[in-house]
Amino acid sequence: MPSLLLDKEKCLENIERMAHRAEQHRLSLRPHCKTHQSANISNWFRDFGVSKITVSSFRMAQYFARAGWNDILVAFPFHPGELKSLQILSEKCLISILVDTPAALPFLNHIRNPVGFYIDVDTGYGRTGVRTENPELIEQIIVKARGNPQLHFKGFYCHAGHSYKVTKQKERESIHQKARSDLAGLKKQFSEHGPRILYGDTPNCSTQNDFRGIDEITPGNFVFYDLVQLSLGVCRQEEIAVVIECPVAGKYNHSRQILIHGGAVHFSKESLTMGGRTVYGQLVQRNENGWSSPVQNTWITGLSQEHGVLEKCGELFNQVSIGDTLLFLPVHSCLSANLAKEYGTLDGDRITNIHSN
Known part of the structure; x- marks a missing residue:
């Protein structure tokens, strides 16, 4: 999930x-x-x-x-x-x-x-x-x-x-x-x-x-903060405090697309235009401190209810396997947080919100 x-x-x-x-x-x-x-x-x-x-x-x-x-x-x-x-x-x-x-x-x-x-x-x-x-x-x-x-x-x-x-x-x-x-x-x-x-x-x-x-x-x-604020020059990338962790659910050689389990019910359908494309989230690399700077030109470019699609993602296609998890900066953190039932922290703790059971 x-x-x-x-x-x-x-x-x-x-x-x-x-x-x-x-x-x-x-x-x-x-x-x-x-x-x-x-x-x-x-x-x-x-x-x-x-x-x-x-x-x-x-x-x-x-x-x-x-x-x-x-x-x-x-x-x-x-x-x-x-x-x-x-x-x-x-x-x-x-x-x-x-x-x-x-x-x-x-x-x-x-x-x-x-x-x-x-x-x-x-x-x-x-x-x-x-x-x-x-x-x-x-x-x-x-x-x-x-x-x-x-x-x-x-x-x-x-x-x-x-x-x-x-x-x-x-x-x-x-x-x-x-x-x-x-x-x-x-x-x-x-x-x-x-x-x-x-x-x-x-x-x-x-x-x-x-x-x-x-x-x-x-x-x-x-x-x-989030990608909207970053795109406006309001914040720095290192000030964005949330990411959405999504499992890789599919790889398709004919199209070189990666499918993630992460759709509109997780990100919302709020989008930005980046690099001439409509995007719903941007990939960041996981590291020992959490995550790194955004990976250039690697975005979620297709979104339906549960599905997210990454297109034209270069070497990433060869580097990931089904079952791996990827991290994405959300376009609008208010909406993504509203859709989540809780937060996980980098220390493994669970933080509840208004939607938690």
Whole structure:
């Protein structure tokens, strides 16, 4: 069976580096746990002074609340289907939600315990949130929420996810500065409410140095990094902390292809274009310290549910046998981790996550 291997030392170094960046820029760090989804890994953050987290679902919030986290932000626009979960969580911990429309507020009229909310704002990503050019809608949300004594406006939240769509640092800088400027403008315009500014995407939180006006960062992928971040120039190869270990299941002389047991249910179907090909993972060589640099021009180029195919892999075809295992850097570690039931470490330990039995 394919398995997700974690280099704990690299992971801890990534956490320490981001915690240091936050401290350097006088920011609070509220890491997003959607990448690792593991109570054990979340506890590693405590050693670096982290006391609050971000999650992407109420199920995840419940899991981390059981693990002892008492300050949790669910970074997904609230909808009434989650009302029961919100009621339960608000009895156990300090829970905050995102709101981006006044239409969500009536569903919160009968909550029994205090709940904080941030207004989700859009500075150009176009996925969710109130456009920063629409302060009137922001005002409507704040005013309407005042009628609920249990609902407390805490500030603004922004995920500048379009930073993933650019490959040049100058373009990413432009995205970041617009987001920072827009958020600073909202902070000033609505200063009477004392809003905090939460901001976070791994590319910008890993590379930018101007965080004026921002109070808290909420990146997630940095804990592992992956080929996407590497391709963007956000991380170095040696900072990628996970690989997927896959057994060789077939070799086909007529096509010089290698088949691995490792498909979309292990990697996801997220892809990159590398060397003119669509790829789903890149081979690394196993060594005594874990794994080496990526093997040039050796990628998973075909993927179905359980099958992965390596084409045009040169001498590797002659070097491997059926039953051997190969290691691959994932394109998107968040999705690969979500598909795994647990992590194996280089020391042979097992680390559970939200999906573990």
